Amino acid sequence: MYELVFDPELCLRCTSVDCIMRCQYISMDLDEAKREHDALVRGEKSSILSQCVTCYACEEYCPYRNHPFYHIVEQQEKLGVHPIPIPIEKSQVVMMGPRGKIQPKEVRRPVIDMCFFSIMKGGIRGKLFEGATTIEGSDIFCNLMFLHFARNSTIKERLPRMIENIMTNYLTPSGIRELICYHDECYGTYTSWAPAFGIEVPFTPVHLFDYLYHALLEVKTDIKPLNVKVAYQRPCSNRLCPETDHFVDDIFELIGAQRPRRTYEYSNALCCGGVPEAAQRFELSEELQRKNVEDMKASGAQFSVFNCPFCFWTLAGPVAKAGMIPVMMSDLCLMALGQ
Amino acid sequence: MFTNETLSRIREIVSSEYVTNEPEDLYIYSRDQGVQDPHMPDCVVMPSSTEEVQEILRLASREQIPVVPMGGGLVLSGLSVPLKGGIVLDMKRMNRILEINEKSHYAVVEGGTSQGMLDAYLKKNFPHLKHSLPDAPPAATIAGNIAIHGSGHLSQSQGGFHSEMVTGLEVVLSNGDVVKLGSCSTVPYWFSRAPLPDLVGLFLGWNGTTGVITKVGIKLYPRPKLHDVLVYMTEDIDLAPEVLTRVINTETAEDINYALSPKPDYLNGFQMMVINITANSEDEMALKKKIIRDVLKDLYETKESGFMPVPPNMKTGFLEAPQKALSKFADVRRGGGFEYVGAIMPIERIPDACRAGMEITARHGITYSLGARIIGKGHCAMFFFAYPFNRVDADEVEKVKMALEDTNEASLRLGGIPWKAEVQGQQLILKQMDPGTYSLMKRIREVLDPAGIMNPGNWEVS
Ligand SMILES: Cc1cc2nc3c(=O)[nH]c(=O)nc-3n(C[C@H](O)[C@H](O)[C@H](O)COP(=O)(O)OP(=O)(O)OC[C@H]3O[C@@H](n4cnc5c(N)ncnc54)[C@H](O)[C@@H]3O)c2cc1C
Ligand code: SF4
Ligand code: SF4
Numbered sequence: 136m137y138e139l140v141f142d143p144e145l146c147l148r149c150t151s152v153d154c155i156m157r158c159q160y161i162s163m164d165l166d167e168a169k170r171e172h173d174a175l176v177r178g179e180k181s182s183i184l185s186q187c188v189t190c191y192a193c194e195e196y197c198p199y200r201n202h203p204f205y206h207i208v209e210q211q212e213k214l215g216v217h218p219i220p221i222p223i224e225k226s227q228v229v230m231m232g233p234r235g236k237i238q239p240k241e242v243r244r245p246v247i248d249m250c251f252f253s254i255m256k257g258g259i260r261g262k263l264f265e266g267a268t269t270i271e272g273s274d275i276f277c278n279l280m281f282l283h284f285a286r287n288s289t290i291k292e293r294l295p296r297m298i299e300n301i302m303t304n305y306l307t308p309s310g311i312r313e314l315i316c317y318h319d320e321c322y323g324t325y326t327s328w329a330p331a332f333g334i335e336v337p338f339t340p341v342h343l344f345d346y347l348y349h350a351l352l353e354v355k356t357d358i359k360p361l362n363v364k365v366a367y368q369r370p371c372s373n374r375l376c377p378e379t380d381h382f383v384d385d386i387f388e389l390i391g392a393q394r395p396r397r398t399y400e401y402s403n404a405l406c407c408g409g410v411p412e413a414a415q416r417f418e419l420s421e422e423l424q425r426k427n428v429e430d431m432k433a434s435g436a437q438f439s440v441f442n443c444p445f446c447f448w449t450l451a452g453p454v455a456k457a458g459m460i461p462v463m464m465s466d467l468c469l470m471a472l473g474q
Numbered sequence: 475m476f477t478n479e480t481l482s483r484i485r486e487i488v489s490s491e492y493v494t495n496e497p498e499d500l501y502i503y504s505r506d507q508g509v510q511d512p513h514m515p516d517c518v519v520m521p522s523s524t525e526e527v528q529e530i531l532r533l534a535s536r537e538q539i540p541v542v543p544m545g546g547g548l549v550l551s552g553l554s555v556p557l558k559g560g561i562v563l564d565m566k567r568m569n570r571i572l573e574i575n576e577k578s579h580y581a582v583v584e585g586g587t588s589q590g591m592l593d594a595y596l597k598k599n600f601p602h603l604k605h606s607l608p609d610a611p612p613a614a615t616i617a618g619n620i621a622i623h624g625s626g627h628l629s630q631s632q633g634g635f636h637s638e639m640v641t642g643l644e645v646v647l648s649n650g651d652v653v654k655l656g657s658c659s660t661v662p663y664w665f666s667r668a669p670l671p672d673l674v675g676l677f678l679g680w681n682g683t684t685g686v687i688t689k690v691g692i693k694l695y696p697r698p699k700l701h702d703v704l705v706y707m708t709e710d711i712d713l714a715p716e717v718l719t720r721v722i723n724t725e726t727a728e729d730i731n732y733a734l735s736p737k738p739d740y741l742n743g744f745q746m747m748v749i750n751i752t753a754n755s756e757d758e759m760a761l762k763k764k765i766i767r768d769v770l771k772d773l774y775e776t777k778e779s780g781f782m783p784v785p786p787n788m789k790t791g792f793l794e795a796p797q798k799a800l801s802k803f804a805d806v807r808r809g810g811g812f813e814y815v816g817a818i819m820p821i822e823r824i825p826d827a828c829r830a831g832m833e834i835t836a837r838h839g840i841t842y843s844l845g846a847r848i849i850g851k852g853h854c855a856m857f858f859f860a861y862p863f864n865r866v867d868a869d870e871v872e873k874v875k876m877a878l879e880d881t882n883e884a885s886l887r888l889g890g891i892p893w894k895a896e897v898q899g900q901q902l903i904l905k906q907m908d909p910g911t912y913s914l915m916k917r918i919r920e921v922l923d924p925a926g927i928m929n930p931g932n933w934e935v936s
Contacts (some may be wrong), residue, residue: 220780222707222744230740254787389606415774417767421760448785 137332154193154203183434191374203450211285237274250318258465262473277324360391366436369404370443390471395434409449476516492520508813510552524688531651543682557931576884585617585688595883604697610799617687622894634850637678644689648923664691669934693859698752703792706747708779722852733845772824809864815881828885838877
């Protein structure tokens, strides 16, 4: 079975314990953080296991890329710590499980992987996506969401099959090697989680922002600058691929959107509050939603842009109530093209 | 006996376009969506006024012709199917909304007014008011629903069955007499049944066997601006009564429903408690949610059960009234067949009712949807055992029929009483009933319907 590439010695020698010290949800001084994290590394019980809100951020905070979050998830699963109630966990395992209904189909560049969510397909239209083929559904679903459920095992069990499905049904017969990942979650799976567990990814994943940026460059002369202030809600899964975060600024520059400074962005981004709600941490969930919305509002933003459907579902209502317009990144780009 | 002469006389009472004895029309009125055997009426009449109803009943009484009042015909257990032929009195033309009293919170409607019509009328003209909607399709009538002690989305928070929300009635008796019951019998207002001797009950739960309801006064309630839902999930059948009772006792939930169904497969084995909350401000909503969550804190902290996050697309479904989920489930086997035993029972028997439902359906090889609605701030539950079937599959129809019979028996064994029971179920109830009650029912029937023409076969006490 696939084993996490994790170096315990590195952690035991680590003196900064950035993974915990920078965590926005666990409050410990350095001594306690060291003690609790060392316990975790030794496979013992640690309060980190139950305090973690599964925000993925320590994957970005660890200066050595030692996969502290994936390790937390391994330990939660091993020690039977369920961040989310068991019936909800079990039901999600079934709901998101592969239906085995995939059929080969001819695909054309660009191939956009919509993850599970056909509901978001409306965003794939217009000049930026001309000729695009979308693929989606349970049989190609990255399953990374199970990190929130302490279920690396489900991802390990399903992901190789999903990758094979993508190759044999879509990419290989059409001679295509790149897959544009609509959701950060898929991109993070293929560029971070899969390598961390030694799972080979035979195609080249491309982040949606990377794709949008280059597609916008090609139609640059058609862009009508938006001249609006837009706050960006960075999703948890972008923590797995921080190297793509700069594209937000790059895209904004191209489409003439201003990005007013927020407190909670870049590496200080805050969870939208959706997962803590599922984890029955209702006060935290409400606090996070409120902080995010107040922060966007205080920045003077007129729009709030998302790339994660879950963040969108969680915050779109509160954002709209606060007088801002919630929008997905692909739609924001299309707006700049008058579409 | 029904003759050509009877038909002509009826055509004189009600304009002939609203009277039919065409075989294709009679065929439709001979059956409902359930498994009960069809029975042909002799004719179908759609009266438009109390006076027309009076004249038809006078005629039927004289000639000893059975009369079956019918609203939407959606009861599913054959209660508006003419078991002994005769006249089906389809009330749908009597659909006027006669009065809305905003200050004393009641509506007066005619006996064929549908739930959907009153709801739409209130939404348009009195958006701050609503009545308690059942989850039946909107064509179900208010009179038909109270005639069987229906329940709906305000039954938990506003004090019970829809029949308990009746403020007054106008009824035509089998001999054609009109009676007014409740405050409207004495003053021009329809505000309540008290302080007079309460005769309204003579027509509630009687399945149209004591008279034809031509007007209903029904309570209205505020329609708060905000509506949201919490869904609590557990695998432990025995936990349900505890969760439900704790939520009920907060007095913050409008409607509380319980569901257990093998479909969709991701819900198989999980019970869901759907808690509807209404409020007039965000603060009120937040507080109510917090109160409900707090009473379940020690339970969800074990992670053995908990509140399920409800994505917006799912939430829309939970928030609609009437709920479409059961109607959709009704066609899960294709062929449009659907019937359920709804048993009114103590809340603590819900786990055993689930076990009984699963055992019975497994034994008969059919599928199910089980669920309950809490009635009257936790005084009982309407537990439904719903069985869909393909009506062209005779074998499946037979299995469902047998399962329904077994379910009626099981409900009674559990201390529940089958609701809107089909004739066989009624007989089971009567067999178990206190003889004094049974005999009183019989005497009341003899007084109100000496000719025995009102929906004969139902609540038949020999
Ligand atoms: C999908 C589905 C969901 C349902 N959910 C609910 C629910 O949530 N709550 C609920 O209560 N029910 C529910 N039902 C059951 C039923 O449809 C309703 O109770 C409905 O309101 C019955 O009204 P009706 O007009 O269709 O009555 P009918 O079926 O026409 O008649 C019912 C009985 O009342 C008598 N009757 C009708 N009109 C009169 C009258 N004017 N005077 C005297 N007697 C009369 C009839 O003779 C018959 O005995 C549901 C049904 C379906 C199909
Ligand atoms: S995961 Fe990284 S930051 Fe955390 S203790 Fe280990 S090496 Fe240090
Ligand atoms: S995943 Fe987030 S909450 Fe959990 S330890 Fe890492 S930074 Fe903290």
